[in-house]
Amino acid sequence: MDQTELLTVPYDAVLYAEGSDQYRDWDDSLKEEHMHALEEFVTAHITDRGPARFVQGGISNGSYNRVFRFSFDDGGSDIALKSPKPGHSAGTIAAEKVANEAAWLEFFKEKTTIPVPRVYSCGTEPGHLSPLKLPYILMDWVLGDNLRDFLRSAPPEKLLPTIYQQIASFYLELYRVPFNGIGSVVRNKTTGQWSLRRPLTIDMHQLVLGVSNYPTNDWPTRGFTNAKGYLDFVWDQQSKQLRNLRNLNTPCEPLSSEDIARLRFEARYRFKQLSNSPEFRLHDNFGFRAFNPDLDPRNMTVDPDTGKILGVFDLEFTNAMPAQFACDPPLSLFTVLPATALDTGYFAWFLQEYKPVLDQFLDAMQELEKLEELEELEELDELEELEELEELEELKLKKKPFGQAPLSTVMRNSWKTKRVWFNFGLNHSDHVDAIYWAVLHDLHLGGITPELPxxxxxxxxxxxxxxxxxxxxxxxxxxxxxxxxxxxxxxxxxxxxxxxxxxxxxxxxxxxxxxxxxxxxxxxxxxxxxxxxxxxxxxxxxxxxxxxxxxxxxxxxxxxxxxxxxxxxxxxxxxxxxxxxxASHVRAYIKSQQILVTDREEVFRRLDFYCKEDEKSPFRKIYDAARHAGKSTDAPRVATTPSTKLPTTELTGSPACCARTPANGESTQSTASLANLENRKRKLSITLDQSMALSNDKGAKNHPVSLQQLHPVKAKSMKDQYHEKYLAHQGMTTEVTNARDGSEALLTLCK
Known part of the structure; x- marks a missing residue:
């Protein structure tokens, strides 16, 4: 049995719901005067473009941050003001997160040609915050279309090599910038020199955000100087998650709480054992390189006409890490992310479908490496003629930090040996249990899983x-x-x-x-x-x-x-x-109940029926709020998966509770409205999500695909499951059908 979908880490539902309440209260508190204050703030920091004006509709929400867009009366490029979202970002480390992102943007701008936005100002200390009293980064607004969406739209084939070569060039550039340890960069304000501070990873942020009373007193106060020190820290954090996350082992049919706990404990123990395998062991002799698990198309923009990548952003969880992480191939070039595939039990399908996409990317990288090798040979010849031996050795080291193997070859090897999935587990504690049982459990020395002591x-x-x-x-x-x-x-x-x-x-x-x-x-x-x-x-x-x-x-x-x-x-x-x-409690109620999507869509059907397309209905507001809650992807997640939306399938027909004949005195217009509702319901797709999808982070960055394409047998079984649930509700639907206003339906739903 594929157990991966039962082993996704569910973060604390109460913490997430309370965080969502905090965010919504903050969002509701923002008034027009706040926007005027932000305009004045931006004008004061960007002094050569005239007064700043907030761009209507210029608010973008990510998993953890909100971005405000401003234009200028005197022209010039637009500006983005980025701040963490209260309730959706861990408040105790929000300032550190913002400072890290600003530093990495400046570092990349200085050391690479990666098209990151220019930073104009950053404030993280009391007295240097934005008018919203939050840490902020003031930077260029990035133009273009979201690259992930663009790749999903089936772009012209001729643009794919161009896009892949650009992404490959980003990886190559980062591969060639060495560091002397593990951590995040910080610039000395006096000397302008770069050094390392302690790392802040997405896992660290997620643990503080989603585990009640998570202990951070033993977090490092400075960067790590070797891979072993960092690896010990990772083991410790994964152990704390295992023992402190209250709902980690919530029963999920057909497994009991005891079954899930046993699988998780064994997975963590044996995953740690694998770190001694030659293929997976982290080494210091390869050095350290910049690594960001979020460096992927969802955080890039592109010119849809030329395929040129215009911007790379969301670098807040970038860190200098053991170089092996930088040798792993990207896992985000496909329409489905590996985390989503693990969450849904389609990981074997993902591996099969992702391989040709990855091969196309690595072929593009290989072509780029060949071009660079020709340029390198010409440069080497010039240096040899000039007998500049010291510069010659520096160039060789810079171009080939891991010996003679090109990065594309190293990445292919990582995929072949499955080292990429071991490193995935190190950097994604949300999925360490699932990835162990999906891929790694049969990779122990000699191919034999040792007996537990x-x-x-x-x-x-x-x-x-x-x-x-x-x-x-x-x-x-x-x-x-x-x-x-x-x-x-x-x-x-x-x-x-x-x-x-x-x-x-x-x-x-x-x-x-x-x-x-x-x-x-x-x-x-x-x-x-x-x-x-x-x-x-x-x-x-x-x-x-x-x-x-x-x-x-x-x-x-x-x-x-x-x-x-x-x-x-x-x-x-x-x-x-x-x-x-x-009104925010409507959403909080639905979230905290952890209603499955099939059930939630049934709720929407009934509310939709009682609204009768009547905007003046007193229950219309409740319906709209609930519908919005069910579709929102900009909040942290609450239920059983930190990742996102699953495949969708269409369900023909409509529930019996939505079909009735007009009552005496009911207008034909009302009958027509109900007929329209019937047609809409026949076209309604049921999103097979396993939770209320609050994403993280992640929720906003994943995209649904057709379940029928993934697995036609499973699509049928999910339809059958839905109809079984519906039939089980028949006793309730009789009462709902007889109601004339929304009260009895809502009573039934709220009990």
Whole structure:
């Protein structure tokens, strides 16, 4: 069985949801005056182009950062102001992350021809922040189309060699810039000389962002001088993730929590053993080179007409690393990233499909190396004639730092020996377990997996028990968060329900609901279930808007009961509720519940049905917010995969709950709207995501492909799974179909 899709590392759902809340509160707080302040700030730092003007629509959101675009009255190139997003970027190391990126941009601009944007200003210290009170980089705005999107659009074949040769030239240039250790670059302000500070990797950032109370007191205070010191640090961080991430071993059918914990423990133990293999051992004698796991087409722009790469950006997690990392081939030239393939169980398919793409890239690199070799020979001949022996040796070392093997050859060897996947595990703790079981588990010395020592087995059993306790701790925290967020969602609905009650027809519908309930339960039970339950909540509203009281009382009530309560609310009380519980809780509720996409699309279908394409519907706002939440890719991830969207397939037909005949008095226009909805639903693609896709980071940088193309058998099985889920909901859909407004449907969905 392919277990890779069950072993993706899920970061703490509560932390991610709270971070998303923090980000949304910050985003909601940005007003027009903030943009004016930023315009003045940019004008003060770029003094030769006239007043700066914020470009309408000029906001770009990445996984961790937001970029604002500004133009100038007197012309000149546009400027980008980049800052970390509160809640989506680890606050304790945000300033360090920004400073590192600015330093690497300046370093690349000085030492290479890679087209990185020019940095005009960078502020990370108190008193030197942007008007948003955040660290910032002020740099050139990068023109062009996103290269990853361009490659996915099937560009003209004649442009591919041009594009690949440019990317290859970037790798070659970085390959030839040596460092004396491991870390991030920093320039001495007095001498202008470059040196190394401690490294900050994407894994380090992710651990702080996604693991509750993650310890950083043992992080290095300076750079590493050898590969062994850095490797020991990586082992330590992966071990801390294994033992501190509360929901790491959440059950995922067909595996139990104990099964997953056992697989993870064994994978980490044996992955570390592989570091002693000759093919995978890190050496100091090859030196150190700049390495960035995000140096790929999604962080580049291109001129679509010529294929010229115009910009390279997002260098915040670049570090000088053991040179072996720089000898690995790029893994991001295909429409699906390896992390996505691991998350979905299609890694074997990825290996097969990626090989010809990689060969085309390495052929382009080889052609470039041949051209450079001719130029090098001419330069060597000139130096030999001049007997400049010292310069001659320096040139040889610069051009061939690993002996005579060209970089393209070294990269082919890395792919062949699977060293690239061992290094992938070192640099991607999110997928170290999955990559071990997918590729590396049969690569032990002699091809034999050694028996686990007795003491290791004892330690593994102890870890399994600890993992179960951690999962329970996380679930308790998540339940508490969900209760609060569910209360916020229902109270948001309640504030709209109060307005809905003002409509006589809605009042009649509500009365009809209670009369039907009364007939089913009897008047005494109705009084007990509704009136008595409502009383404490009504008292809470009348007394004051208090978070704990609201959350306690509202969780006991259904949406209809809350709507019934709202009849007695004054407009002032409704406004108080609106202020206290913000619309962002709609998204938080959906995220924290970790609803699978198939279920989420069912939610959208029903909300869409009750909205009836009516922009004035009080539930339209809820639907729009929920739909936006389901599609957003600019936030950190919350559920079980740090990576992104899976393949899509189309589901024909529509659920029974969306098909009905017009009621008496219903307009033909409404009937037509429902018919349009039917057509739209038949075309609706169901994204088979395993989580709410908050990306990281990553979420925004991955792209769906056709599931049918990936695996037609699995596509069919996923359709069958969806229909099985739908049939299981039939008891619920009967009630939903009979509803005339959105309240009963939302009640069913929110229970």
């Amino acid at each position: 007795a003491e290791v087995k004892v330690e593994m059993e102890s870890y399994i028990q600890q993992a179960k306790a951690k999962v329970a701790e996380h679930n308790d925290a998540l339940d508490s968060y969900v209760r609060n967020e569910r209360a916020g969602l229902i109270l948001l609905l309640l504030s709209d329900a109060a307005k809905l009650i003002n409509d006589l027809q809605s009042q009649l519908r509500l009365v009809t609901y209670f009369e039907r309930t009364k007939a089913q339960l009897g008047p005494r039970q109705l009084e007990s279930n509704v009136l008595n339950k409502c009383a404490p909540f009504i008292r809470a509203v009348n007394d004051s808007v208090n978070s704990d009281t609201f959350c306690s009382e509202v969780s006991k009530l259904s949406l209809q009961e809350l709507a019934f309560c709202s009849i007695s609310f004054s407009e002032r009380q409704v406004q108080m509720i609106r202020q206290f519980f913000k």
